Amino acid sequence: xxxxxxxxxxxxxxxxxxxxxxxxxxxxxxxxxxxxxxxxxxxxxxxxxxxxxxxxxxxxxxxxxxxxxxxxxxxxxxxxxxxxxxxxxxxxxxxxxxxxxxxxxxxxxxxxxxxxxxxxxxxxxxxxxxxxxxxxxxxxxxxxxxxxxxxxxxxxxxxxxxxxxxxxxxxxxxxxxxxxxxxxxxxxxxxxxxxxxxxxxxxxxxxxxxxxxxxxxxxxxxxxxxxxxxxxxxxxxxxxxxxxxxxxxxxxxxxxxxxxxxxxxxxxxxxxxxxxxxxxxxxxxxxxxxxxxxxxxxxxxxxxxxxxxxxxxxxxx
Amino acid sequence: xxxxxxxxxxxxxxxxxxxxxxxxxxxxxxxxxxxxxxxxxxxxxxxxxxxxxxxxxxxxxxxxxxxxxxxxxxxxxxxxxxxxxxxxxxxxxxxxxxxxxxxxxxxxxxxxxxxxxxxxxxxxxxxxxxxxxxxxxxxxxxxxxxxxxxxxxxxxxxxxxxxxxxxxxxxxxxxxxxxxxxxxxxxxxxxxxxxxxxxxxxxxxxxxxxxxxxxxxxxxxxxxxxxxxxxxxxxxxxxxxxxxxxxxxxxxxxxxxx
Amino acid sequence: xxxxxxxxxxxxxxxxxxxxxxxxxxxxxxxxxxxxxxxxxxxxxxxxxxxxxxxxxxxxxxxxxxxxxxxxxxxxxxxxxxxxxxxxxxxxxxxxxxxxxxxxxxxxxxxxxxxxxxxxxxxxxxxxxxxxxxxxxxxxxxxxxxxxxxxxxxxxxxxxxxxxxxxxxxxxxxxxxxxxxxxxxxxxxxxxxxxxxxxxxxxxxxxxxxxxxxxxxxxxxxxxxxxxxxxxxxxxxxxxxxxxxxxxxxxxxxxxxxxxxxxxxxxxxxxxxxxxxxxxxxxxxxxxxxxxxxxxxxxxxxxxxxxxxxxxxxxxxxxxxxxxxxxxxxxxxxxxxxxxxxxxxxxxxxxxxxxxxxxxxxxxxxxxxxxxxxxxxxx
Numbered sequence: 001x002x003x004x005x006x007x008x009x010x011x012x013x014x015x016x017x018x019x020x021x022x023x024x025x026x027x028x029x030x031x032x033x034x035x036x037x038x039x040x041x042x043x044x045x046x047x048x049x050x051x052x053x054x055x056x057x058x059x060x061x062x063x064x065x066x067x068x069x070x071x072x073x074x075x076x077x078x079x080x081x082x083x084x085x086x087x088x089x090x091x092x093x094x095x096x097x098x099x100x101x102x103x104x105x106x107x108x109x110x111x112x113x114x115x116x117x118x119x120x121x122x123x124x125x126x127x128x129x130x131x132x133x134x135x136x137x138x139x140x141x142x143x144x145x146x147x148x149x150x151x152x153x154x155x156x157x158x159x160x161x162x163x164x165x166x167x168x169x170x171x172x173x174x175x176x177x178x179x180x181x182x183x184x185x186x187x188x189x190x191x192x193x194x195x196x197x198x199x200x201x202x203x204x205x206x207x208x209x210x211x212x213x214x215x216x217x218x219x220x221x222x223x224x225x226x227x228x229x230x231x232x233x234x235x236x237x238x239x240x241x242x243x244x245x246x247x248x249x250x251x252x253x254x255x256x257x258x259x260x261x262x263x264x265x266x267x268x269x270x271x272x273x274x275x276x277x278x279x280x281x282x283x284x285x286x287x288x289x290x291x292x293x294x295x296x297x298x299x300x301x302x303x304x305x306x307x308x309x310x311x312x313x314x315x316x317x
Numbered sequence: 318x319x320x321x322x323x324x325x326x327x328x329x330x331x332x333x334x335x336x337x338x339x340x341x342x343x344x345x346x347x348x349x350x351x352x353x354x355x356x357x358x359x360x361x362x363x364x365x366x367x368x369x370x371x372x373x374x375x376x377x378x379x380x381x382x383x384x385x386x387x388x389x390x391x392x393x394x395x396x397x398x399x400x401x402x403x404x405x406x407x408x409x410x411x412x413x414x415x416x417x418x419x420x421x422x423x424x425x426x427x428x429x430x431x432x433x434x435x436x437x438x439x440x441x442x443x444x445x446x447x448x449x450x451x452x453x454x455x456x457x458x459x460x461x462x463x464x465x466x467x468x469x470x471x472x473x474x475x476x477x478x479x480x481x482x483x484x485x486x487x488x489x490x491x492x493x494x495x496x497x498x499x500x501x502x503x504x505x506x507x508x509x510x511x512x513x514x515x516x517x518x519x520x521x522x523x524x525x526x527x528x529x530x531x532x533x534x535x536x537x538x539x540x541x542x543x544x545x546x547x548x549x550x551x552x553x554x555x556x557x558x559x560x561x562x563x564x565x566x567x568x569x570x571x572x573x574x575x
Numbered sequence: 576x577x578x579x580x581x582x583x584x585x586x587x588x589x590x591x592x593x594x595x596x597x598x599x600x601x602x603x604x605x606x607x608x609x610x611x612x613x614x615x616x617x618x619x620x621x622x623x624x625x626x627x628x629x630x631x632x633x634x635x636x637x638x639x640x641x642x643x644x645x646x647x648x649x650x651x652x653x654x655x656x657x658x659x660x661x662x663x664x665x666x667x668x669x670x671x672x673x674x675x676x677x678x679x680x681x682x683x684x685x686x687x688x689x690x691x692x693x694x695x696x697x698x699x700x701x702x703x704x705x706x707x708x709x710x711x712x713x714x715x716x717x718x719x720x721x722x723x724x725x726x727x728x729x730x731x732x733x734x735x736x737x738x739x740x741x742x743x744x745x746x747x748x749x750x751x752x753x754x755x756x757x758x759x760x761x762x763x764x765x766x767x768x769x770x771x772x773x774x775x776x777x778x779x780x781x782x783x784x785x786x787x788x789x790x791x792x793x794x795x796x797x798x799x800x801x802x803x804x805x806x807x808x809x810x811x812x813x814x815x816x817x818x819x820x821x822x823x824x825x826x827x828x829x830x831x832x833x834x835x836x837x838x839x840x841x842x843x844x845x846x847x848x849x850x851x852x853x854x855x856x857x858x859x860x861x862x863x864x865x866x867x868x869x870x871x872x873x874x875x876x877x878x879x880x881x882x883x884x885x886x887x888x889x890x891x892x893x894x895x896x897x898x899x900x901x902x903x904x905x906x907x908x909x910x911x912x913x914x915x916x917x918x919x920x921x922x923x924x925x926x927x928x929x930x931x932x933x934x935x936x937x938x939x940x941x942x943x944x945x946x947x948x949x950x951x952x953x954x
Binding site for chain 1: 353355356373374375376379385430434435436437465466467468469470471473474507508509510546549550552553554556557559560
Binding site: 348349350353354357362368370393395397398399400401402404406409440442444446447448449467527 | 619620621622625635636637638642644646647648669671673674675678679681682722724726728729806
């Protein structure tokens, strides 16, 4: 307890004293409603709700826009994108918009008849059907009544899982499946959430860092950080071991792995607060940088350390 | 007691030193106030300060509240007991609170593209931190900002402003002191179409005066719209900038396979 | 009531980390590390004292963390007449939660939560042993009612410590307006009331210039009302600002305990012990209250040990918070001086004819408009 400081206080950032007092003035920076100009150029074009983009006769409206009075108008704040005659506005910040084939991390909220409800940061909770999970006794087996009665043996409320978006129901609810050996219940680690648009679509969303840490980057912004499990261990001996797959018990995790997991978690939260998109290369670089500094994982939460980290990794990239 | 204070003195100044049509300083802050909200904004009009957090579109808490063809908008409003001159604790069932919630709801329901999110719920939590007149105006402007920040599709950025009359002189953006003494009206405008989203008046006002205030408030709302737009634009640009692929090494991940 | 959902695997990962040697927490903190705490006083211009506090604020975008806003408002109360007023003043505390702090619970559950928080804060802070000496105005007639309101804006764990720290900061910041008693005096038929109106406007009341009348028994009965001598004066510091209690929340995963838990960690602890310590003198914590939350149980011996440890933590919290509060006092005095200079200049230039308007405008420029108008109303 020598120079150890248990508790420390800081200040809130002070507001910039802006002495601007709005008075009547003509709105000077109105975007010019040039018919083709900006849409044809490569320049990044931003829009916000109510902003008129172009004529509805020459273009078609896509997501993030609507048509009124023969004009295509933005309905969200974001980047204008054009594919041929289709105009869309991609919002800079929004909830997760699922697509079939996406990898997501979710949490069970409810166990219902033959299905689970899963919270996955989308506009509605996802559904995981009993028929969409691997059942004990072989992957291809038919589901039995006894399975229905012991659904909590597989997943119960609060459990985290990694799954793939399988399809959509008529009302837009997404249904998930875990019928792959790399999907299923999550153990041996911790969850961290980031805005979903910081997770880009990658070739693989399972990342193994050389420090003995596995990452699952859910496209919904939920990221699972856990101890590295070797490929053959994950599969079990007979291809599928239900006991292991649905177990709630963690493996033994040594100190260095725990520290590495915390370090990765803090790196991700720092990067997310600077809105840096997460990729394996960025994460790896950030990790290496952080180890080079010889600091504790918790040091990353200090303002200047975080800032240096971000400038370092974004500059290198 | 207010009778001892001149609303508008001979020099044309108001009690806080503003001119007749001068608006108070507007400050907008997007830093999140709630836990993990999808969008949030805090706006100050002078000493009036309101903070709004938006959650959703998300699964409705109660299934009975869902609609099969559109989202349900749920608004809850909290007034900090110390926000006004006199301490007053208002619960959820307070008449004034219910009225404000209802007004906000009817203002925003036509503006949010609710049909895009059937069966979902959008929660708008309004927290009043300080009151010095123009409460409704601040609530509307903050909600617009928070919804835009949450990426919820809107037909327009609704902007509100309060106007009042001192004998025959119209005033804009009233403080509490002025609001107590003067007939006043709050309007909310959809600037693109120029349509009114709300006209709210709780006092008596001569028809001739009303017209004048109405016109002036309409003009003033374009100024507020400018501020709101600038704020939305700025955060959007900052976010897009931070996420530029050029700045980070996104997209070069194909070579990494462990 | 689950504020946060945690899976069994997550829970046991957290527990194993706490019990490991050395202990590891999810964000790399050790057992007794606090997240950084941002604090500012004087945030509510219409209150007599206020503070904003956020534990674990992300330094870059301000997201995350537990955030509370506390404010003190003083009201004049009649002691007689069954309005609830108490000779010498009283303290009433209440906590309300913004639904954005608990976006996943029902409004009924939110009410319960507010009620729990209010209970703990109110029972601890309004205890007679902590009562400040300067809340009385006129003996047996009028006194101050001190309302402490705390709004929870976000909860990311350790809410009780945050509530008490913010309460302490707001009470520390509180200034009680100076009062001066006035009384009726038998008048000779001399100058008419009209003349007096022109002079001072106080009608039949005469101002008792010295406040020492309390020693004269003949005069005490005469004082029937009071006034505020200077309405731009900030008033005097609320008595006993050093005593106000702090809460130390000890989260137990036997045999270990840890401080400043996040919501996930709270959900993983078997039991939470809240220890409220007041400070009769710095470095001398007195146990003022205690609560146990959660389903676990505790032996007397281990409770004793925990209280002893808790006292040490309380001392550290106390000294860190006190030095921060002193810094805040300095910062705001500095700011007030700068603004006052500006304000004076402005009023001088404007030189409005109406003296009241002059002061109001000056205070408005100083950002104190609300307080001015409120106090003006009282007098």
